[in-house]
Amino acid sequence: MSSYLFVPGNNPGMVQSAHVFDAKGVIFDLEDAVSVQDKDSAKDLLKAYLETAAFDNVYIRVNDIYDLGKNEIEEFNNFDISGYVIPKANTKVMSLVEKYTNKSLIPIIETPEAVLTMKEIGEFDNVTGMLLGGEDLATNIDVVRTLDDIELLYARHKLVMVCAYLGIDSIDTPFTDTDNDESLEESVKYSKMIGMSARSSIHPNQIPIINEIYKPTLEEIEFATKVVEAAKINDSGVFSVDGKMVDLPVIIRAKNILKKAKAYEKN
Amino acid sequence: MxxxxxxxxxxxxxxxxxxxxxxxxVEIDSIVFDKFGDAINQVIVDTLKEHQITCKVVVKDKGAYDYTIKARLITALRRAQNE
Known part of the structure; x- marks a missing residue:
């Protein structure tokens, strides 16, 4: 699966059903989705929930590390969660977070500083992925979000390159127009096309759409199978399948597609 | 308090x-009182015992799971002591 679902931490109805959606990861949100007066009750709700439930790939988006975030990390360290999503990440924030936990970290790239220092942020030990925070980034560069996210072009492409270089997940920003499935599809297709390894979402209805787009198509699987089979009997470095040139990078890509297809089959 | x-x-x-x-x-007003009233009461009594607090608790339940009721009580108790 290639989707991450944000779930408001103070909404019991959504918290209790978070595990039924086919998301690769669930991010329980203590930050933007929770009002200031309910920060305490969201934390209590998540703790009580996590004492009774266990499922894989659970993350908590904590608050600003200089505000409530530090205590939240320390309080959830004893729970069976994968890790934390870190807002307003920069190298100073990450060096602090690193002192508070050994769990997996997903910093959010949502400031111009973070875009420019993405590689340094991603190089911290427990970082397993980086997530683009499109709304905040747009605000920070004083632009309005558009449906095709043209204003985020540089940040999105840079995130893909940096994460691929570091071998970690590149997670694209949520598509916030929840009533516009058509534009969501276009946007997710673009995420996949440029190499984002996953897309985040703020609504469970978006998860099947994201998963379906990221799932290798029958055509891709058939071609990849032909390539891998042909590679087994072909000694020369370069050969042809269905009139297309095949060399080592194409073989590697074909193997990756089959690996992804198998992962989807299991789910 | x-x-x-x-x-x-x-x-x-x-x-x-x-x-x-x-x-x-403990006063409970629940849409599922007939089926879960006793269980809700037990969550309240157990949580108060854990926190060693005696007080009055009013619950207006809209089909919450046990852990939600427990969490809401813990938050309310903390707020009652802090505010």
Whole structure:
């Protein structure tokens, strides 16, 4: 699966059903989705929930590390969660977070500083992925979000390159127009096309759409199978399948597609 | 201890109100009282025992799971002691 679902931490109805959606990861949100007066009750709700439930790939988006975030990390360290999503990440924030936990970290790239220092942020030990925070980034560069996210072009492409270089997940920003499935599809297709390894979402209805787009198509699987089979009997470095040139990078890509297809089959 | 509350009357949630009292009083208004009234009462009694607090608790339940009721009570108790 290639989707991450944000779930408001103070909404019991959504918290209790978070595990039924086919998301690769669930991010329980203590930050933007929770009002200031309910920060305490969201934390209590998540703790009580996590004492009774266990499922894989659970993350908590904590608050600003200089505000409530530090205590939240320390309080959830004893729970069976994968890790934390870190807002307003920069190298100073990450060096602090690193002192508070050994769990997996997903910093959010949502400031111009973070875009420019993405590689340094991603190089911290427990970082397993980086997530683009499109709304905040747009605000920070004083632009309005558009449906095709043209204003985020540089940040999105840079995130893909940096994460691929570091071998970690590149997670694209949520598509916030929840009533516009058509534009969501276009946007997710673009995420996949440029190499984002996953897309985040703020609504469970978006998860099947994201998963379906990221799932290798029958055509891709058939071609990849032909390539891998042909590679087994072909000694020369370069050969042809269905009139297309095949060399080592194409073989590697074909193997990756089959690996992804198998992962989807299991789910 | 002061009067304090936590939670909402949204579906799957519970509004829990705590107030000072010398003896334990639990009032439950639930859409599933006939089936789960005793279980809700038990969650309240157990949580108060864990926190060694005696007070009055009013629960307006909209189908919340046990852990939600427990969480809302814990928040209300903390708010009652802090505010």
């Amino acid at each position: 002061k009067i304090a509350q936590a939670g909402t009357i949204e579906s799957n949630d519970a509004l829990v109100i705590v107030s000072p009292s010398d003896k334990l009083i």
